[in-house]
Amino acid sequence: MDIKEIQKKATMVSNRYALSQDINRDDDWYVLKLQEEVGELIQSYLSFTNRGRKRDKSDAEIKGNFADELADIIGQTLLIADHHNIDIEDALENKWFKYLDK
Numbered sequence: 001m002d003i004k005e006i007q008k009k010a011t012m013v014s015n016r017y018a019l020s021q022d023i024n025r026d027d028d029w030y031v032l033k034l035q036e037e038v039g040e041l042i043q044s045y046l047s048f049t050n051r052g053r054k055r056d057k058s059d060a061e062i063k064g065n066f067a068d069e070l071a072d073i074i075g076q077t078l079l080i081a082d083h084h085n086i087d088i089e090d091a092l093e094n095k096w097f098k099y100l101d102k
């Protein structure tokens with residue numbers, strides 16, 4: 001699955017979520033939601049690295065939760081790019097992968 005396919009699927013999920021939860025995704029919702037997801041990522045990272053509450057979860061569940069939150073960050077980032085018509089593949093090429101040519 002390439003990044004555009006992942007972005008398309010993430011957008012489909014977000015559309016369903018917004019419809020089912022009656023969420024108004026205005027222009028700044030996308031970045032505000034990313035901030036919420038960063039908070040959830042940090043919480044799960046603290047648990048994963050034995051610096052946060054484990055909430056009676058197994059190590060496997062805690063690692064799975066950390067993976068879920070990383071997925072949320074990527075998904076939400078792709079939604080922001082989609083909302084603002086940013087080609088994330090081009091952005092990655094321009095910002096990250098240019099260093100591979102040096």
Ligand SMILES: [Mg+2]
Nearest residue numbers: 037040069072
């Ligand atoms: Mg989350």
